[in-house]
Amino acid sequence: MLKNSGYSLHNLYPYAATILSIALAVVLWLSKEIIGGSVALVIAAISFLSARDLTREVIKANEQKCHLDQQLIQSQKLAAIGELSAGIAHEINNPLAIMGQETEWIKHLLKDNNIEGPGATEELRDSLQEIVRQVDRCKDITHKLLDFARKKDPLMQGADVNKLIEDMARLVDKEATQKNIKIVRDYRKDLPRVQTDPPLLRQVILNLLNNAAYAIGKDGVITIVTRQSSNTSIELVFSDTGCGIPKEQLDKIFDPFFTTKPPGKGTGLGLSISHSIIVKLGGRITVASEPGKGATFTIHLPAQPSRGEQ
Amino acid sequence: MKDFRVLIVDDELDFLETIVKRLKRRKVDATGIDSGIKALELLESEHFDVVILDVRMPGMDGIETLREMKRKRPLLEVIMLTGHASVESGVQGMQYGAFDYVMKPAEIEDLLEKIRAAYERKALHEEKVREGRVI
Numbered sequence: 001m002l003k004n005s006g007y008s009l010h011n012l013y014p015y016a017a018t019i020l021s022i023a024l025a026v027v028l029w030l031s032k033e034i035i036g037g038s039v040a041l042v043i044a045a046i047s048f049l050s051a052r053d054l055t056r057e058v059i060k061a062n063e064q065k066c067h068l069d070q071q072l073i074q075s076q077k078l079a080a081i082g083e084l085s086a087g088i089a090h091e092i093n094n095p096l097a098i099m100g101q102e103t104e105w106i107k108h109l110l111k112d113n114n115i116e117g118p119g120a121t122e123e124l125r126d127s128l129q130e131i132v133r134q135v136d137r138c139k140d141i142t143h144k145l146l147d148f149a150r151k152k153d154p155l156m157q158g159a160d161v162n163k164l165i166e167d168m169a170r171l172v173d174k175e176a177t178q179k180n181i182k183i184v185r186d187y188r189k190d191l192p193r194v195q196t197d198p199p200l201l202r203q204v205i206l207n208l209l210n211n212a213a214y215a216i217g218k219d220g221v222i223t224i225v226t227r228q229s230s231n232t233s234i235e236l237v238f239s240d241t242g243c244g245i246p247k248e249q250l251d252k253i254f255d256p257f258f259t260t261k262p263p264g265k266g267t268g269l270g271l272s273i274s275h276s277i278i279v280k281l282g283g284r285i286t287v288a289s290e291p292g293k294g295a296t297f298t299i300h301l302p303a304q305p306s307r308g309e310q
Numbered sequence: 311m312k313d314f315r316v317l318i319v320d321d322e323l324d325f326l327e328t329i330v331k332r333l334k335r336r337k338v339d340a341t342g343i344d345s346g347i348k349a350l351e352l353l354e355s356e357h358f359d360v361v362i363l364d365v366r367m368p369g370m371d372g373i374e375t376l377r378e379m380k381r382k383r384p385l386l387e388v389i390m391l392t393g394h395a396s397v398e399s400g401v402q403g404m405q406y407g408a409f410d411y412v413m414k415p416a417e418i419e420d421l422l423e424k425i426r427a428a429y430e431r432k433a434l435h436e437e438k439v440r441e442g443r444v445i
Contacts, residue, residue: 144405155434157427171392171400171411202411203404210397305355 018044030215058223070106087257091141095134102127141164154197154280161194161301162187162226165205165236172209180217183209186225190232192303196281204285208238211270214278215242215295219221229300230271236299244291253287314359314429316340319349319375320391321367325414329362332418338425346375353383360428362412365392365399372399373402380407387428387437391416 007124021044028037075209220241278285328343333340365372393414409428
């Protein structure tokens with residue numbers, strides 16, 4: 001905290017005034033101006049005292065500010081951890097509750113010796129099957145969390161991003177057509193090749209396309225645009241005509257566990273994983289939305305500088 | 311690029327035979343097998359670099375097989391093969407570490423390009439592991 005005690009040049013002015021007053025007093029005394037000298041000495045004393053008080057005030061204020069800043073950072077951190085753990089707790093609690101019910105049911109079947117006959121065996125098997133399913137669900141959550149936390153270095157390979165996107169778009173095409181969702185492609189033909197981690201980028205693109213289709217539900221358009229935004233960067237734009245994202249949720253949608261889907265439909269990790277992947281790939285992802293009209297996600301990626309004219 | 315081995319897993323025998331034949335004609339060391347469980351067994355005794363794996367198979371399906379393969383052989387690259395294009399299985403597959411998706415009927419040139427890219431990735435990964443940068 002002492003690092004930032006607030007000694008700056010203008011805090012030294014009152015001290016300078018003190019020194020000047022003392023000098024004046026000495027000069028006046030030497031020239032036998034006893035009264036003037038005494039006055040100057042009094043002025044020196046006053047300015048010294050005020051200077052000292054002022055400096056103390058400044059130091060104190062600075063210390064308080066540092067303290068408050070730290071408290072703020074700390075409470076922001078705590079809030080983030082709180083939100084995260086609430087998310088995890090919520091996601092894990094549902095399967096735990098189901099597993100609890102199923103084990104109760106198994107206990108009940110066993111207690112009454114009700115396990116004779118094919119019907120009861122079938123019920124036992126069903127209950128166990130359900131427990132296995134819920135364990136898988138929990139595993140899935142922890143797996144994703146680990147994935148999120150683990151610093152997996154991306155493996156950079158040269159890739160044709162248009163082709164990479166088109167492969168994923170074709171995967172979504174059939175289901176989209178069934179829901180009367182059209183995928184419009186506007187790929188820039190001479191997009192430079194990109195050094196990236198192809199499977200990670202595919203994961204993000206598929207996630208965005210899947211979200212877009214989900215946001216539309218039925219009848220709508222997903223537009224994919226690729227373009228070169230500068231000599232060393234490209235943009236991949238995914239727009240949909242879906243329900244859009246309310247303003248107050250826009251800055252939360254990349255947070256882990258933030259989801260608007262009903263429980264069990266999504267873990268709220270898709271976009272946060274996508275976000276961390278794109279950052280790992282040296283890019284960034286942004287979102288814009290007009291509620292009711294749709295949303296646009298833009299991936300900005302570094303590209304190899306194009307070598308002159310093609 | 312040095313020689314590498316490809317394993318194709320698909321329960322549709324006609325498709326399997328055709329694709330193995332076509333890859334072999336292009337000097338790719340390809341082996342075919344008709345179930346996920348058999349594929350996992352084969353991986354215990356033989357070395358492969360790239361697997362092409364059908365998503366929809368009776369018994370152990372493609373996604374399950376993929377998870378198991380990545381658990382046993384993290385460096386193995388797996389290309390998923392899909393005829394029905396389910397987005398759900400696509401998202402899952404990419405999450406569990408699939409390298410890419412190929413739609414059936416696969417064009418041989420497209421498939422070859424993906425196999426090469428997958429093998430390139432495996433070689434890069436092995437190099438990194440050798441240098442001790444990634445476990």
